[in-house]
Amino acid sequence: MSVNRRDFLKIVSMSTILSIGGVATVGSLKNHVEASQNSKSPTALTAKRWAMVVDMSKFKAEEDYRKCIDACHLSHNVPHITDNPKHEIKWMWTETYEHAFPGNEDVYRAEKFQHMPFLMLCNHCENPSCVRVCPTQATFKRKSDGIVMMDMHRCIGCRFCMAGCPYGARSFNFKNPGPFLDEAKENPEFPKRMKGVVEKCTLCYERLAKGLLPACVEAAKEIAAKNGTTPGLIFGDLEDPNSEVRKILSERFTIRRKPELGTGPSVYYII
């Protein structure tokens, strides 16, 4: 049996069309998991852009700062590394005035301001330089609420973000953090990190999703109850004119760290 050229071409073209159609159908059947199957938790706290005000006058003693830092570090399994300051992991820490607000020093400023330990955390910038430099988009700005997030699964440990961040808010895991964690105190609901990734404050995205305030804000409330003051950390939506944060910003004089760099930090300080 011989097939002429015309019939051969007909068979070839028909089978090509059929096989393309077949692949498309099989492909669409295979996709059981669809993006429409996920949604936000109805109890989650939401905002257009989260922000924090740190009211320094509400922190009376060294241990008040310590409590906020411990609350943060314990709930996120942050290792306590003390043998080498370069290996320290800090999501929240304290800094002196000259380091927190450089270019604004004054030798005649009252002694208490010079040595006041300012509570530091990631500024969750409006225009974050760490996000600009990340080659894998492991750190990114969440469009929904402005949190500068870390996707530990993607981080390759290049440390560009650490060079990019003007606030020193990022720490690199030079060694496996596991041995520096107290197993009895670890939070089984939050992951640890591994050697070779960069980590920082994520504004407690996991607590916000459950409808809880960030751990440091909760700790500040406890401190306030003990001291008989209003809380020193105020958390709210910067784009909601009626939020607690906006109310304070419209009434009190506040400063931000290095606003001249144009990163638009979301953490405000009242001194």
Place this chain on the structure above:
Amino acid sequence: MYNGGKILIGLIIFVGLVTFPFLYGGVKATAKPDPKIDTPEILKMAEKERKCVESKAFMKKEHMQLLNDWRDWVVRDGNTIYTNAEGKTFTMSLQNTCMKCHSNKSKFCDECHNYTAVKPYCWDCHIAPKEKKS
């Protein structure tokens, strides 16, 4: 045959080297993996409620894809609620949802992963449930 002796010796050495792993390790078959789902948390549930987030067949074949999607939806999109094919909702979390029922990582995850020599890096960071050493 030229150099017959040398060729024969060479052949014997060659065959010896090639068959060495089989002779040394034996040819006994590795035990088939037998993942267990008899954790106290699962046994506590009523017979009818003993269902994973999706069907057993789907989970067997696609759990890695599901976990991948869950991770992206939670970390990157900030969505934490998963609605399955039956319309039931779950919080998407490996540590707090999957492992709450499957609290036997060594008998549930590792059983097959070891057999197939798959090394997922989940547990480099995620905290596995504490298991009693038996």
